[in-house]
Amino acid sequence: MTHLLALATVLAALSAPPEALNPRERYEFAEMLMGMQFKLVVYAPDGESANKAAQAAFRRIQELNDVCSDYQADSELSRLCQTAGQGKAVPISEDLRIVLEQSQRLAELSDGAFDPTVGPLTRLWRRSRRSKTLPAKDVLESARAAVGYRHLRLNLEHETAELLLPKMQLDLGGIAVGYAIDEALLVLKSHGITSALIDGSGDIGVSDAPPGTDGWRIGVAPLDAEAEPSRYLVLKNAAVTTSGDAFQFVEIDGVRYSHIVDPKTGLGLTRPTSVTVIARNCREADSYATAVCVLGPKRGLKFIANRKGTEALIVTRVADKTETWESPGFQSWQAK
Secondary structure, three states: OHHHHHHHHHHHHHHOOHHHHOOOEEEEEEEEEOOEEEEEEEEEOOHHHHHHHHHHHHHHHHHHHHHHOOOOOOOHHHHHHOOOOOOOOEEOOHHHHHHHHHHHHHHHHOOOOOOOOOHHHHHHHHHHHHHOOOOOHHHHHHHHOOOOHHHEEEEOOOOEEEEOOOOOOOOOOOOHHHHHHHHHHHHHHHOOOOOEEEEEOOEEEEOOOOOOOOOEEEEOOOOOOOOOOOOEEEEOOEEEEEEEOOOOEEEEOOEEEEOOEOOOOOOEOOOOEEEEEEEOOHHHHHHHHHHHHHHOHHHHHHHHHOOOOOEEEEEEEEOOEEEEEEOOOHHHHEOO
């Protein structure tokens, strides 16, 4: 009788779904990195393996902050910027090469709506937002003269970068967080975590769906900061980012300005906008959302239409009128 029971137990185990053989529990972690809170949700067989994987993912994010930060004076990016206009081709790490190469390619595709050399303008605009005064015309023109992605020279064969103009400053804020999330998901996978969500202040990347579900349920951030999401997405092995001025804006002389700077004007965008982009990975979702904010709805949707595996939802407000645009496939990702 004992042998029959044992055999029955083995047969039941062999016919059970993978989740039953290796049950996974939900674990959550959070840590302040890159000046924001990163939240990790993972499904793992036990707390020890979940914690080990999460800490490794956080370390990878910190590594990339040390590479891409424009706030840290000793970051690799900051050290490169210190050579601007000196005629130096500086060796760069693989991570910085990847981020700069993708930034440069997107700058070309978006006609400069996304520009990794916008640093002089974003630094100037940060000061304007704090003081609530527009920059002086001559100061603004001086900053604009130091901006232009064509003045960033990359040599991919030798893995070097050169900033051709004096006072050039790189700003990778529109892509570095997305890249960090993609890399952290790879770290989790290397630790056996195949079902995970990473949220870096609204930039969200996910791997396989949680056990027993079709995907991760994610609310679309609304145009108004206080409102609840009116739409929900179901995603797996994809990413979503919402960019806009719901939380970060300033009013100067009766005009509402976004924290997102238009590289052509050097000032924050003035139309209240929320852009949600779904893409194959988070670095694309992150950077495309910024580009679409600057391009505006019509040019932005045309840009998205030419990006494989990418969809977008754009909500704007003019006076008291709210307008919504979306790419043809956006609804296919919405929760039923």
